[in-house]
Amino acid sequence: QLAFIEFLRHIVEGVIEPVEAVRAYHAVLEKLGARPNRSLEDDLTYQTSVGSYGGNSTTISIPASFASSSSRLPTTSRPTAESQVAAKPSAEGQPDFARMTSAERLEYHRSRLNRMFGG
Known part of the structure; x- marks a missing residue:
C-alpha cells in the first residue's frame, strides 16, 4: 500500500505520468512476489463509471493511449510577467x-490547479 500511495503522490506532484505509475506499481508488485488483482492491460485502460439517480450505471472504457493523449490538452493562457510579479510571495x-x-x-x-492536477 505504501508504494501505491507514493505513486499517487508522484502523479499529483507531476513527477511521473499515470501510465508510468501503473507500470511501475506492477513492477513493484512483481518484485515483491504479489499477484495484482487486475492485469497490467486492464489497469492501463481508463475506466469511469457513470451512474444515474435511478441506480443504473454504465462503465466507459478508453484505451490508455487515447486517455493519456487527451489529458494533455494545450492551454490557451500563459502567465504574464505582470502576474508573475504580483504573485510573488509576500513576507x-x-x-x-x-x-x-x-x-x-x-x-x-x-x-496552481494545473500544477496539482496536470493540464
Whole structure:
C-alpha cells in the first residue's frame, strides 16, 4: 500500500505520468512476489463509471493511449510577467492577492490547479 500511495503522490506532484505509475506499481508488485488483482492491460485502460439517480450505471472504457493523449490538452493562457510579479510571495510567504487584478488571480489559481492536477 505504501508504494501505491507514493505513486499517487508522484502523479499529483507531476513527477511521473499515470501510465508510468501503473507500470511501475506492477513492477513493484512483481518484485515483491504479489499477484495484482487486475492485469497490467486492464489497469492501463481508463475506466469511469457513470451512474444515474435511478441506480443504473454504465462503465466507459478508453484505451490508455487515447486517455493519456487527451489529458494533455494545450492551454490557451500563459502567465504574464505582470502576474508573475504580483504573485510573488509576500513576507508571510503567500501571494499578495490584494495587489493582483482579477485576471492575475484567475491565472494564479489556474496555474496552481494545473500544477496539482496536470493540464
